[in-house]
């Protein structure tokens with residue numbers, strides 16, 4: 463039976479709900495070994511899945527754990543997810559903006575595996591910040607201040623935790639049906655009424671082409687319809703890193719700069735405003751233009767930053783104690799011209815080598831290391847200008863300048 467299921471998918475045939483349920487739940491319960499699950503995942507990766515199979519798999523994922531209701535929370539609950547990228551600290555900026563405008567934000571974020579930390583790792587770089595709130599604490603905090611960013615509870619889609627860990631080590635992460643089921647199951651089980659997904663495309667992202675991103679977008683919207691949730695998607699560039707900073711403490715400090723209105727008019731700030739505007743538009747049932755005015759206003763009048771401070775205080779963090787390494791090296795421009803490229807993937811690899819991300823689940827993150835860019839794409843530079851500062855601890859980093867920067 464198990465071999466028949468693998469064989470069927472190997473031949474590109476459609477699996478039934480029962481076959482998928484038997485296989486995936488067998489894996490979760492430990493009766494199906496890693497090698498058979500890996501084989502099925504690879505067959506899915508190569509041959510894809512029909513919409514019916516994807517809906518079935520999403521349901522199997524959701525049913526593997528609890529579905530959070532947050533019934534006591536007034537208002538439309540809006541959630542956001544990013545497929546992940548280098549320097550992506552948008553949640554830290556968006557959640558306080560949206561909450562400051564009266565929309566409840568319960569954000570359950572994950573850790574990073576791969577090049578950089580996830581949102582939860584970034585928040586843990588704020589000394590004292592608690593990422594393990596209980597359901598009761600979440601409810602109380604939402605009632606008090608309208609915003610929570612905490613870790614995913616163990617009972618939220620446990621199937622995704624085990625399957626994602628296996629996908630990560632079997633080169634099956636980039637399968638579009640598997641990404642769609644993984645993300646949508648967590649959003650639906652997490653109790654969101656409306657969802658915005660930021661699909662990243664580029665060399666520092668899971669997806670490399672616009673066609674793949676369009677396919678994923680279409681699928682997520684269809685899954686949302688099955689569960690009666692409004693899903694919007696945006697497709698954004700990940701050939702260059704997002705913003706100036708990569709690395710946990712550095713990214714929190716950059717998010718603070720944006721919330722304080724110190725950093726403006728760059729693609730990272732534009733993306734935060736766009737995503738937050740979608741959330742506010744969905745949460746208040748208003749047009750995107752109206753929402754955008756409110757979002758910009760919440761940064762300009764300081765209310766978004768105040769909300770961030772309330773959030774950190776409620777979760778015990780102290781931003782005065784955020785540390786970055788004192789060991790730095792600068793990277794200087796080798797020629798004059800316009801900065802044409804900053805390679806996200808290479809900077810991701812560098813940040814991993816510095817210790818800002820994890821290669822294995824058991825690795826320990828160094829929150830204080832990372833990369834701070836001084837120039838962004840399109841800036842004009844003179845030979846000798848500082849392009850980036852590298853914060854390191856373990857050993858002085860090797861920077862592959864020619865792979866990272868292109869000046870023309």
Ligand code: URA
Nearest residue numbers: 545546640641644645
């Ligand atoms: N993010 C997720 O949560 N799941 C995936 O499969 C890919 C990105």
